[in-house]
Amino acid sequence: MIRHYRVRxxxxxxxxxxxxxxxxxALQLxxxxxxxxxxxxxxxxSGDESALEEFERWxxxxxxxxxxDSVEAKTLLESQIEKEQAQYLLTEFTIRYTD
Incomplete structure (x- = not known):
């Protein structure tokens, strides 16, 4: 399962x-x-559904x-992930830095 979050x-x-x-x-995501x-x-x-639920609570x-103030969350299909971002879902969780 893949989840996308926006935290404000x-x-x-x-x-x-x-x-x-x-x-x-720690949740092996x-x-x-x-x-x-x-x-x-x-x-x-991406990861186990229960781990994603715990991550969302955190x-x-x-x-x-x-x-x-708020957390928006949505489930994504693999086809909705941009190729550039897909590589991050194959390795351990990391911080992305924007240009």
Missing amino acids: GKVQGVSFRANARKRAR RGWVQNCEDGSVEACA LGRGPVWARV
């Missing part, structure tokens, strides 16, 4: 990505997390310094 609130500059990576790896220009954080994760809290 005070989620940049509070170690959100590093902590999301740590949590995702594959994928990525990145900051977005609008101040939100975006993530895409995203709703975030690290202690964050303030999460």
Whole structure:
């Protein structure tokens, strides 16, 4: 299963990505997390459904310094993943840096 997330609130500059990576790896998820220009954080994760549910619950809290206002989540089909992003779903969870 592949899930895409968009997390809004005070989620940049509070170690959100590093902590999301740590949590995702502990749950044995594959994928990525990145900051977005609008101040939100975006993530895409693949793995066991129960692990994805736990990850989504964590995203709703975030690290202690964050303030999460909302989490949008949707299930994706493999055909909906851009080829550039697909490689991240095959390896351990990582932080993506945008240009």
